[in-house]
Amino acid sequence: MRRLRWTTLLTHVVLLFGAFLAAMPFLWVITTSLKPNGALYQPPLLLPTHFEWENYRKAWEAAPFPRFFLNSAVMTVALTVLQTLLSAMAGYAFARLRFPGRNLLFFIVLGTLMIPFPVTLIPNFLTVNALGWVDTYQALIIPRAVSAFAIFLFRQFFLSIPKELEEAARIDGASPFTIFWRIVLPLSTPVLAASAIFSFLFAWNDFLWPLIVTNSTEMRTVQVGLATFQGQYGIFWTLLCAATVIVTLPALLAFLAAQRRFIEGITSTGLKE
């Protein structure tokens, strides 16, 4: 009994230390966002002794953030819905439908995961440009409406659903789409949630593509807004951190709201990123 308590205590100490290491950058961002500019390098590092709320007002007013939030919201919602839905459909096709070249196509889709994004940046830009989409929502959304990673996630999950369920529906005369929509999707809430959260975080944090395909302030997203504080002649740490806190909040709330689903999704598909 005594020994057990000691090991529990030790485990907790180790876990607390790990939690502290993980939380430390966030703590640093929050405390830096509340420091006056002059006290940036002064101790204490983590606990502020003086709260400079003014930083938040200054950061909010340094760029047209309401507009940036609207653009990020439009892009994030659209990408989350489209990526989840379209990738689920593709994933189902790869898992269940029989058609020539299925495996080859699936390997090609997987293969695209290995191409670093910067390599495709210019060809993608040229396409968007040829379509006349530069500086529009289409440019922000359409080229990324499907995600190879999500297709893989869905396919693996769908393979684990007992075939018998679908065969029963088949005998009752359901079409493949009905089976997908009414039988398979309702069984797939964990993976739907996981994919949605991945898409949400990807879209919300995306920087380079929105920067390249938008020119006007009216079309910029929050991450591009954050870059405003990293000027050519110096980084405005306190304002940058204040703006980072503001911009991170929606992503943090989304994660907290769906945290359980998220972990379920990851564990049930056997994936870790």
Next chain:
Amino acid sequence: MRTLTAVVTVALLSASPALAVDLTFWHYWDGTNGQALQKLIDQYQKAHPGVNIKAEFVPGGELQTKLQTAITGHRTPSMAIADLTNMPALVRSGALVPLDPYMAKSKVNLGDYFQGPLVYGKYQGGQYSLPVSASNLALFYNKDLFRQAGLDPNKPPRTWEELEQVAKTIQAKTGKQGFELFTQGGEGTSWQWQVFLWGAGGDVLNKQNTAAAFNSPAGVKALQYWVDLVNKDKVSNVAPWGQFGRGDAAMVMDGSWMTQFFPEQIDFELGSAPFPSPKGMPPATNMGGEQVFIFKGDPATQQAAWDFINWFSSTPVQIQWDRMTGFMPVKKSVANAPSYRNWVKNTRPLLQPFVDSMAFAHPRPPVPEYAQLSDRLAQAIQEAVTGRAKPADALNRAAQDVNRLLK
């Protein structure tokens, strides 16, 4: 017939001011600098009702990526600025308009410009960009620490020998670091060291920019000076940047823009002075800044872009611009204008040594390979400072690599 021609001419003439021209201008001037630009654009548009200029801000580090994508996709703005070290790649892209015919027509006097920054726009005999803002390096020092060490806070060091002496005295009397060097590598180390290299009478590359020249006796002398500061006198140390700002170092080499930022960050009395050079040698410094250029487009847009640039570059507008932004003048007529000099003297005295230093500010080599060159050079400097190689050996090895790079 003649009346018809006259009617058409009159119609064309009266129509031309109404012909609206839309110009886009990409830049990375954030905060007050961006506001200053917008103010000037508004002023210009009021005087030229047909011209509509849209300034589009691109965050600093990404402007070059965006310009390169735009050039590949043929979606360039009418005009843009870039950091001067990015200019060699841009002028070689073939996407820029040579400014010479426009400059000839508008009678631009290039002789009025400080000659250093002009080299970045030169390519195959043409001028493709003009400097619109500048910055440079000089000495900042902590007057409080000077006083504590019993030194005259109005007598900053003028030579390398004095710098060494002052740093030693302060370190002995106050226990604070004498002189902070940027030892963290990369461009930060490289561009500071170049000031010492030029101060010692050397240069980074040869005259034709085809081979390394920094491994000269002057280069070895400059690097030995750094090695001595760190290892013999121990007045400088290998440590993360920022000691001066925290009040832990008495002197530092930093940029003109810090005359704006330091006062907000520090709680000691700040002094500035031209950077010291070896006894008997002319002073030298490094410089940064932005250049403006026009992308190829239809002639009317190009002309309208030039008209704006020409106005923006004119001495009265540049005086306004430099006063609003704190940028260094790019033209001698601005640096010498009483309205500019009085503004510096009365409101930004810390800026005076920087303005004076423009006359001897050297350009970093205007080659597209500059970034790699600078990295390699910084590596050599670090090797010597940390005692892993002798200065001459470190520089010679770097020179070999740089020569291969430039081939």
